[in-house]
Structures are given as structure tokens and as C-alpha cells.
Amino acid sequence: MSMDRPARLAATLTDRDLDALLVTHLVNVRWLSGFTGSNGLAVVGAAQDGTRLFLTDFRYLTQSAEQVDEGWERRITPELLPTAAEAVGAGTADSPLRVGFDDATLSVKDHAALAARIGEHVELVPAGGLVEELRLVKDAAELDRIRAAAKLADAALTEVLGRGLAGRTERDVALDLEMTMRRAGAEAVSFPPIVAAAEHSALPHAEPRDVAIPPGTLVTIDWGAMLDGYASDCTRTFATGELDPRDAEIYELVLRAQEASLAAVQAGAGGREVDAVARDIITRAGHGEHFGHGLGHGVGAEVHEGPRLSQRSEATLEANQVVTVEPGVYVPGAVGVRIEDLVVVTEDGGEVLTGLPKHLQTIA
Ligand code: ZN
Ligand code: ZN
Numbered sequence: 001m002s003m004d005r006p007a008r009l010a011a012t013l014t015d016r017d018l019d020a021l022l023v024t025h026l027v028n029v030r031w032l033s034g035f036t037g038s039n040g041l042a043v044v045g046a047a048q049d050g051t052r053l054f055l056t057d058f059r060y061l062t063q064s065a066e067q068v069d070e071g072w073e074r075r076i077t078p079e080l081l082p083t084a085a086e087a088v089g090a091g092t093a094d095s096p097l098r099v100g101f102d103d104a105t106l107s108v109k110d111h112a113a114l115a116a117r118i119g120e121h122v123e124l125v126p127a128g129g130l131v132e133e134l135r136l137v138k139d140a141a142e143l144d145r146i147r148a149a150a151k152l153a154d155a156a157l158t159e160v161l162g163r164g165l166a167g168r169t170e171r172d173v174a175l176d177l178e179m180t181m182r183r184a185g186a187e188a189v190s191f192p193p194i195v196a197a198a199e200h201s202a203l204p205h206a207e208p209r210d211v212a213i214p215p216g217t218l219v220t221i222d223w224g225a226m227l228d229g230y231a232s233d234c235t236r237t238f239a240t241g242e243l244d245p246r247d248a249e250i251y252e253l254v255l256r257a258q259e260a261s262l263a264a265v266q267a268g269a270g271g272r273e274v275d276a277v278a279r280d281i282i283t284r285a286g287h288g289e290h291f292g293h294g295l296g297h298g299v300g301a302e303v304h305e306g307p308r309l310s311q312r313s314e315a316t317l318e319a320n321q322v323v324t325v326e327p328g329v330y331v332p333g334a335v336g337v338r339i340e341d342l343v344v345v346t347e348d349g350g351e352v353l354t355g356l357p358k359h360l361q362t363i364a
Pocket of ligand 1 (some may be wrong): 222223227233234340
């Protein structure tokens, strides 16, 4: 666990004029402290203050002692938020405190409980996204974990494809993929795998059905593994036999858009600009309205994080960010194709972590 993460956060707090931050989102607690349990809270003080307080309950007494970095004071308590509220102090009328909380994840109920226990001269300030910002650029150890997760996911799909697609239900293939990843060591799936055949593939987030995959159609499979706290994310679309020329044409279009936008990924490129490369190709082919989502998203401790690649993105890519490039064309009631790679942004391009081929493969 990198020792400089809480220090980097403390510097951010100083910049934002915050005295402390209550870190309640577990992914951020893990990223900062190393703790992997299901109940934990971190209090980080601004640079001059130096507070590093980790709170969990009795169930995690031993685990937290093993996992949480040396630099943290650990406290075991049945009530995390009230204890944290007391720990930040009460401030004074002359020098009130500004304490940030994660407004993106703290529930309204928890916020009310926190407000009831916070000191008189403490202002609770919405401050979601501060840790997420620090998580955008990955360190070497994080990149290794994402590479390993992608490799595991690739191998699992290859194994599952060996058992065929046509005639199996979407649900059977999805469960097989999930089990294969878990058996290979994945701690979880990044998200429940999507397996969507024929007209069902026109739904970008289709749920696998108890319906047999027919021959002679397209099947979209979107899946990822969580390994050591890091996610992978990939999509491939396969043929199950000879295709309608319309379907083959859409596949080639998406492939062209995917390869062109992937080639546009590099440090300094804008999230909007990279999205536009794929979007222009798809729009010129007359399918602009069938590409209704952004081109990609960041991947790390969470499968969907920053930076975004889309027309609404204001992000500029930086080296060692990890993003997906996943254009799709979805023709309602007819067919859908999506092709997604996971890529590390580098100074002069990208390192593609997905090792699977992208030309149209037939898996009967
Ligand atoms: Zn995906
Ligand atoms: Zn994705």
C-alpha cells in the first residue's frame, strides 16, 4: 500500500480549505488505508493537521490490524459516523471547522445522523470526488493489478468459448463465464456478465435471458473480473454462423470506429475528442442515432470511474490513466454490436490490455 496516498489527500484538503474529510465510500477507504472489509471509515486531516484515523467495528479487529497501514490510528467502535463526528472536534466560534463528506455516497439518513452529532462550530461541506480525483492516475502496482485482471478475464472467456455459444442459453454462458473467472481466482465479477444474442444485443445493458442463442446471429459478451481490488472490462461480439450481410456490415463499422478511436488515445487528448473519432465514423455511416452512449470510461478500483470519454467530457487524458474504448451500434429490434478494449494511456499512445482478437470470429 502506497504510503503517500493519505498525504496527497491531505494536500488536496488544504487546497480546498477543508480541515478534514470523512471518507465513507469503502472503495476510497480501501484505496487510502488498505482495509478490505465491509464496514470502515477514514478521517483524514488537512496537511498541517496530520490526522489519519481509521474506524471499524469489532468484527474487523484482527483484519484491520493486519491490513491498515502503520500511519493510521485505529479505533474499534460500533458507531462509525458518531465516533468520527466527535473525533474531528467541535471548533470554536473564532475558528470554526470545515469538514468534508462524500455527498455522492453518504445517504440522507447518515447525513442527518452525522449532522446531529457534529460539533457546534463545524460546517459539513459536500466534498465528493476528492479521492476519486487522486485515483485517476494509476501507480505501477495498480497497473499490474488491472493487467492481471484483464488477463484473467481474457483466459476465462477463451475457455468458455471452447464450450460453444449456439444452442446454449444466454444465462448459461453468463454463469459459466462468472464461475470460470471465480475459479481462476477472481474475487468477484466487475459486474454481472452481459450475454445478448440477436435482437437482444440491441440493448446495451441487456440482462442474460433463459433463451437459447440461435445460429447465424451476433452475440455480444461484456464481462470483467475483480482481482486484488481492481477491475477489468471488455466486450467482444461473435457470430454464431453465417450472418445476414446487414449484421456483418455493422460489425465492420463498429470495428473501424473502435480501432480509429483507440489509435487516438494518448496523453493530452481530450475525452470529447477521442469520442468524436468513433462518433464521426459511425455517424457518417448513417448510424449516429444508434450510438447512444459515451465511448468509454475509466477503470480501476471501480469498473466505472473517471475519466469519461464522451461528448460531455471535459477530461484531458493523462499517462497511466486506464480507460475503455467501446463504441457500439444498436439498431432497435434488429441487432447490436459493441467492441471494447481496456487501455493504459501512455505519453505517445496506449497500451492495450485486452489480448483477444477483434476480427469477426464465428463460434458455433
Ligand atoms: Zn464493458
Ligand atoms: Zn465498459
